[in-house]
Amino acid sequence: MERLMQMLSDYNVLAAFWTTIQLTVYGAIGALVLGTIVAVMRVSPVAVFSRAAALWTNVILYTPLTLIAFFFAFGVLIKMNIRLLPEPPATLLDQHFAMGVVAIAVYHSSLVAEALRSGINTVPLGQAEAARALGLGFGQSLREVILPQAFRGAIAPLGSTLIALCKNTTVVATISVTEAAALMKSMIEFYSDLIVPIFVIMVTGFVILTLPLGMFFTWWSKRAAVLR
């Protein structure tokens, strides 16, 4: 017990999970914005857009997140020396964090785009025809009629994507972002006798983050379902 208290005073578990939460929130916002753009391009009548979006989705979807994280951290940040945050006040660790967010957003944008596309497919063709027949343009039809219904149909898969995203933030431990998994690694290194409690603590942390998310999205998708 004493060792455990000692470890918890050496390592700031809450701060590490706070980093995980920040990665999740910023990454999710980025993924949602990017994924929506890709999904809209995918269904647009302009062939160049829809092909570019399909290429983006398929390439990213079948690429490991670790590769994307390495690309942004060691390629874009270190080798090309492209910095996303003004320095100072940002430190190099902050730059790694920002690249981690970008990697997470890019990777999950493909999952968001696919979730939205499946949502768009739940909207009957007649809805788009009725919108066009009223004189709404392509953008207006999407904004007013198709996407609001598509989002409702996509809430459940978007929820699964968000939970996956939260868990996948652990990958950026590999590019020096001190989130929960990175902390776990160094705790195990110096308190290997406490390996089971460490594991239990970290698992509990992730369950506290993801379980309510899952329950919320299930409830929300039922509530928002479009009656037909």
Place this chain on the structure above:
Amino acid sequence: MTDSPAAAQPVVEMEHVDKFFGDLHVLNDINLTVRAGEVVVVIGPSGSGKSTLCRTINRLEGINSGTIKVAGEVLPEEGRELARLRSRVGMVFQSFNLFAHKTVLENVTLGPVKVKKSGTEDAKKRGMELLERVGVANQAAKYPAQLSGGQQQRVAIARALAMDPMVMLFDEPTSALDPEMVNEVLDVMVGLAQRGMTMIVVTHEMGFARKAADRVVFMSDGQIVEEADPESFFTRPQSTRARDFLSKILTH
């Protein structure tokens, strides 16, 4: 019905219109002029191309050759101009196609607010008047799925009317309805016809054709086979195909 439809301005003009679905010649040299205030009923067996004809007029279906003019203007390519023209052509679908995530009133105000840029309050006031007219004002706050088919179709008519269309297209408006709901929709349509609305109605409702149509257009195999006033068409059809069709549907 206006006094002299023949003298009125043409609203829809179709000249030598051809359309193919693959090898199938769905519209074969269609020539049809509909003038302001006219009510034209298009009838014919399934697969005769009558729905397709209706859908080409606001270019929900493109055509392969020929010209279609609405209010004297050739239908533009897909884009802003076409959207502007569509906003003046009301359309009522077989499957209603009300916006499922919007209330009845929002369905009726969406077009005026977003396309005609009417003020929200004006659009609501006018929307309520139209819902009143089609008899569903008391359902304004509900969602489409909470209404019966007949009520939904009447909302769809109000939604189209809210754009102040110069012509209304009805694509089999009663075919998806339970029998007891057909009349409530037809009554609204007869009312519109009596107010002088220009209408093109694809339907199987012979009663409506007799009551409200100025002209019946009979289609078969993608062609307009016969055109006549309802009385002559139903009592003295000229073509064998029309006689054959009428004998099948009027015997019961």
